[in-house]
Amino acid sequence: MSVIATQQLSKCYGLRRGVDDVDLRVGAGEIFGFLGPNGAGKSTTIRLLLGFLKASSGNATVFGQDCWSDSATIKQEVGYVAGDVRLYPWLTARKALQIVGEIRGRDILSDGLQLADRFRMEPDLPVRRMSRGNRQKVALMMALAHRPKLVVLDEPTSGLDPLMQDTLADCLRELAAAGHTVFFSSHTLSEVESLCDRIAIVRDGQIVVNEQLSRLKARAPRTAVVTFESATVANSVTVPDFITIQSRSNKELQIQITGAAVELTHWAAAQPIIDLSVGPPNLEHLFRQYYKGNAARPVHNAAAGGSAKDAADMEEYVPFPELENS
C-alpha cells in the first residue's frame, strides 16, 4: 500500500488553478523529491495532503485514510515543516517539545533534546531571539522528534547552513533506512538530487515528471570532450547519430551524448584520439527542458483565468534562473 496516494487531485482558488490532476504514489521507505519553482503548486499539494485545504476535485489519501476527513488521525504519524516557518515569539525548543508531546500524547522531550544537540541549538532560547536558521531547526526538531512514519518537508533547508543541511540529510536517510517515508519539497535541484530516490517535477500545478532519479540520469545528456591528434582530423571527422557536436576548437571536439557512455567509448576507440573526457549526466539541462518545453504545459483557457498574454508570458518564463546562469 502506498503511504501517499493522490488521484486527479485538483485545487482551484477561484478562477486560478493551484494544482491540477495530480497523481502521485509514494511508498514506504522512499525519499521522494517534489521539485518545482516557486508558485508551481508544491505547497498547495502538501496542504492538501495535510488537510489544510479541501480539494476541488479528486482525492488524496495518506496511510490509506482520507486527507481531509481523517486529517487529525493521519497526523499522529506525520511530521511536518512548513515552507515559511512562523512560530510564537515566546516559544523555546524545550517548551515546544513539551507542548507538542502533550498534544501527541507521548514524551518526546529526550528524543527532541538529542535532535537539538545534533542540530547544535540551544533548547531554552526563545524564538524571538533566534535567527531564521534556528527557527527552522526548532520546526525540524518538532517534526522529527516523534519519529513519524511520514515526514513532509516543504523547502526545509531554507536558512540552514551547509553543515546543518548535511545533518538534516543524514537524519532523513536514517529515517528512510528504518522504513519511514520522506516527502521532500524543494526548488533546489542539487539537494533533491543528492537525497532522493525518486522525484516528481511540478509545473503550473501539474506533474510533468514522476520518475526514479536513476532513470532520469540515464536519459540526461552528457558533455564529452574528444581531443584528436591533429586539428585537421578534428575538423573533418564525422560522428554517428548518437553524438551531437557542440563546438570544434583546434584539436578538440565538444560533443553531447545521451545515456550511457559505452557507445561513445567504442566509437572513440576507432578514432585517432589522444584524450577523451566524459562529464556526469547533466540533470540541470534535462530539467530545463521540462520547464521550458510545451509538451506537458497545462491548457490555459478563459475559464481558468488564462489569456493570450499569459501564454506569451509563459514562453519567456524561466523557472530556475540559477540554472540558466550556471
Added chain:
Amino acid sequence: MKGLLRKIFMEVRWPVLILSIGLALIMALLTELLPKVLGDIDKVFAKLPFVKPLITALLGMDPGEAFTAQMTQAFLWVHPTVLSLIWAHELMYSSRMPAGEIDRGSVDFLLGLPVTRWKLYLSETIGWILSGLFILCVGFSGHWLASAALQPEMRPGAYATFGIITNLMAVYVAVGALAFLVSCNSDRRGRAVGIMFAILLMSFLLNFLAQFWEPAKTVSFLSVMEYYRPAAVIQSGHFPMTDVGILLGAASVFWIAGGVIFQRRSICTV
C-alpha cells in the same frame, strides 16, 4: 487538549493579568468617585442635555426616575471605560484563532499537529471563557474592596450584583462568540477586529438613537446593550433571566456557526 491549553496560557497570561489589574483599579476608583460625581448629576444634565439620553441608553432606564442611592452603582457596570477594557480583551482574544494564527502564519504549526479543528476551536473557547471569568472576578474584587468605604445603603445587594455580573458575562459571551464567527471567516486579524469594532459601535449607536428616534427603536433589539440593564436589575432585585437567556442563545448560534465554518474551510497562509 492539555498541550493546547498550555500554549494558550503561555500566550495570554500576561495581557490578561495586566488587563485584570487595570480593570480592578478602575472599578475601585469608579466605586469611590461615582457617588460624588452623581450627586451633581442634575446640574450636568442641565448643562449638557445630550448626556441624559446617553446614560439612559447605557443604564436601560431614565436616571431621573426613581433613582435610588444603590442604583448609582449601576453606572459602574456600564461605564464606557469598564466596557471598553472588557471588550478590548475580548476582541483581541476572539480574533486570535483562526484569523490571528493565519495572519501570523503560525496556523501551519497548529494544523500540522494531530488535533481536529473542533478541538482547536474548543480549546480557544475554554481559554476565552476562563480569561473572561478571571477578568470579571478580579475587576469585581476591585469594586468590592472599594465599596467597603461606601455607606451601607449605597451598596447593592449580593443577589443583584450576582445578576449584573452574570448579565455582563453573558454579554461577554455573546460578543465573543460573534467575534469568533467573524474570525472564522477571516484570514486577517486586523480585519476581524475592525469588523467587530464597527459592530459594537453600531450597537451602542443604535441603543442611543432608540431613546429618541422611533425607527431606531424598532430595530433596537439588535443591539447587545438592549439585553444588559444593570440599573433595572438593582431596582427590581430580580435575576435578568430573559436577557441572559437571549444573549446565551445568540452566543450559541454564533459559536456553532463559527465552529462549522472553521471545520469546513480551507486554510492557507500564502
